[in-house]
Amino acid sequence: MERRNFIKSICAASAVAATITPSALLAKEAPKGGNILSYDAAVAAITGGKTVTDSSKVALTVPEIAENGAVVPVKVNVESPMTDADHVKAIHVLSTKNGNARCADVMLTPLNGKGYFATRIKLAGTQDVVALVELSNGSFLRAAKPVKVTIGGCG
Amino acid sequence: MAEARKSMIKFKPKKFNVGDTIKVDFIVIHPMETGTRKDKKTGNIKPAKYIDNITFLLDGKPFTTMKVWETVSTNPYFSVNLKVPGKGKITVDYTDNTGEKNTKSKKLKPKG
Numbered sequence: 001m002e003r004r005n006f007i008k009s010i011c012a013a014s015a016v017a018a019t020i021t022p023s024a025l026l027a028k029e030a031p032k033g034g035n036i037l038s039y040d041a042a043v044a045a046i047t048g049g050k051t052v053t054d055s056s057k058v059a060l061t062v063p064e065i066a067e068n069g070a071v072v073p074v075k076v077n078v079e080s081p082m083t084d085a086d087h088v089k090a091i092h093v094l095s096t097k098n099g100n101a102r103c104a105d106v107m108l109t110p111l112n113g114k115g116y117f118a119t120r121i122k123l124a125g126t127q128d129v130v131a132l133v134e135l136s137n138g139s140f141l142r143a144a145k146p147v148k149v150t151i152g153g154c155g
Numbered sequence: 156m157a158e159a160r161k162s163m164i165k166f167k168p169k170k171f172n173v174g175d176t177i178k179v180d181f182i183v184i185h186p187m188e189t190g191t192r193k194d195k196k197t198g199n200i201k202p203a204k205y206i207d208n209i210t211f212l213l214d215g216k217p218f219t220t221m222k223v224w225e226t227v228s229t230n231p232y233f234s235v236n237l238k239v240p241g242k243g244k245i246t247v248d249y250t251d252n253t254g255e256k257n258t259k260s261k262k263l264k265p266k267g
Contacts, residue, residue: 035224071228082238095226099191103226106235111218113176113238120228122189 039094039101039130046092046105046132047140058143060131069123069149074103076131078115078141088115090134096144097127124152160184164245164261173241173265179211180234181247181259189225204253211235212246213263239265 037045043052061075080088087110093103103121115133123129126148133141162183171177183206190203205225210217219235237245246260 098226100224100226102224104224104233105222107220108235109218111213111238111240112236114236116178116234116236118232118234120232122226122228 036100037102039096042094042101043132046134050138050140052132052140052142055133055141055143058131058133058141060129060143060145062129062145062147064146065148065150066123067150069125069152071120072123072129072147072149073118073120074129074131075118076116076133076143078133080115080135082110082113082115084110085136087136088112088133089136091115091117092132092134093117093119093121094130094132095121095123095127096130098122098124123147123149125149160257162247162249162257162259164247164259166261166263171239171265173239175265176236176238178234179237179245180232181209181211182230182232183249183257183259184230185251187225187227187229187231204251206231206249206251209233209247209249211237212248213237213240214243215246239263241265 057079059077061077062072066072074093076091076093078088078091080086082088088108090108091106094101095103104119106117108115126146128144128146130142130144135141160183162181165180167178167180185206186204187206188201188204190200192201193199194201203225205227206223209221209223211219218237221233223231242265243263244260245263246258248258250256
């Protein structure tokens with residue numbers, strides 16, 4: 001009986017260890033609550049596997065050369081009537097090579113009047129800035145522009 | 156603890172009529188710390204502190220909501236458009252990843 005109990009206790013202990021280790025590993029991998037996503041993962045998370053088309057309707061304004069990567073002005077203009085039936089649902093600003101690809105997700109409503117968003121972002125180095133636009137009919141448009149960064153801003 | 160942050164709402168252009176589409180600019184003084192930088196004096200990593208949720212409200216009704224990450228610059232600036240429906244009050248609510256909540260509002264006074 002003693003031997004049996006001993007083996008049982010070992011089995012229980014190892015089972016407990018097995019359940020604990022994966023969660024401990026996960027916590028190490030994502031120290032900030034799983035907020036950090038690479039560019040491809042971020043696009044997949046936003047679009048959910050839908051096709052994204054490059055469109056001239058999305059006008060992305062970024063500087064060609066940014067002397068300071070800590071402050072890069074980004075402007076997104078989307079051609080849209082902004083009515084209840086046809087409006088810009090969301091504008092996502094992404095960068096291709098930053099540690100965290102996502103910069104801002106902006107959910108718009110017809111009250112906005114125009115599909116417009118502007119902000120200033122940090123860029124770690126020379127890379128593309130991407131604007132992903134979700135329309136109310138569920139389709140995705142994309143515009144991308146390269147930015148040369150002389151001093152990185154994600155130090 | 157919530158501390159009072161310096162923030163500002165600006166309408167562009169300053170004078171506008173009902174039905175015009177104006178820019179609503181929001182600027183806030185915030186460090187937007189990424190959580191990867193080292194303090195040069197102590198050598199410790201500075202903890203992440205960045206604004207992660209912003210809501211633009213018109214008379215208590217949200218018209219734009221944003222999710223933001225640490226990749227937005229220090230002292231962030233956000234600009235969206237608004238088609239002015241009439242008199243009202245613009246409020247901007249924002250929270251950061253440490254749970255700090257703040258709000259800022261400004262009256263919307265169209266001319267005509």
